Amino acid sequence: MSKISYYTAEGLKKLRDDLRQLKDVERSKASQAIGEARDKGDLSENAEYDAAKEAQGMLEMRISKLEGVLAGARLIDESQLDLTKALVLSKVRIKNQTNGVEVIYTLVADGEADLASGKISVNSPIGKGLLGKSVGDVAEVHVPSGIIKFDVLEISR
Structure with missing residues (x-):
């Protein structure tokens, strides 16, 4: 299957x-x-x-x-998506708690991921960490060197 x-x-x-x-x-x-x-x-x-x-x-x-x-x-039927949470097709602005760098990522399916244009897979470490988060939440991303924490600043479509 x-x-x-x-x-x-x-x-x-x-x-x-x-x-x-x-x-x-x-x-x-x-x-x-x-x-x-x-x-x-x-x-x-x-x-x-x-x-x-x-x-x-x-x-x-x-x-x-x-x-x-x-x-x-x-x-994906965009009209059925919850706009308050980070889901597929969400544009999420996050801030790294360690170095203060802000980035904006669009969460997409594996086949559409393109880091150069700011599209990351929902199955990537950062994508997994952001899924289901709301504005104000802290996303903990597990990477080989440890855990990186991101503040979720904004979610849009």
């Missing part, structure tokens, strides 16, 4: 587009590469053929994994 993951409409569209690209474009490229390698002669000593077959196997594995992710993907 596939694992349930929650996605925004944008994230779900990206997953579907990626799968379509792999199936429609990359699959035909892999088949073409195998055909070209096969035309070069004896398959028992043809490294190019072996490499093309291996690449095709890796592609099929990626397609299968993405199909599994999509099978368990659910669209």
Whole structure:
């Protein structure tokens, strides 16, 4: 059974587009590469053929994994979310109690995480620590070096 993951409409569209690209474009490229390698002669000593077959196997594995992710993907209904708690799609402004640095993160599903744009996974250590917190709460995040405490300053959508 596939694992349930929650996605925004944008994230779900990206997953579907990626799968379509792999199936429609990359699959035909892999088949073409195998055909070209096969035309070069004896398959028992043809490294190019072996490499093309291996690449095709890796592609099929990626397609299968993405199909599994999509099978368990659910669209998040933003109108049903509690605005007072940090949940998926919440934009949370936090302050590190140790050094006073403030950051803003948007909590998203694993497949949509992008630290450069401020999107962190709800399954990351910070994401797990923030889930369910309200403004004024202290989030304790367990990291390899110990525990980091963050003050939750603001939650928005």
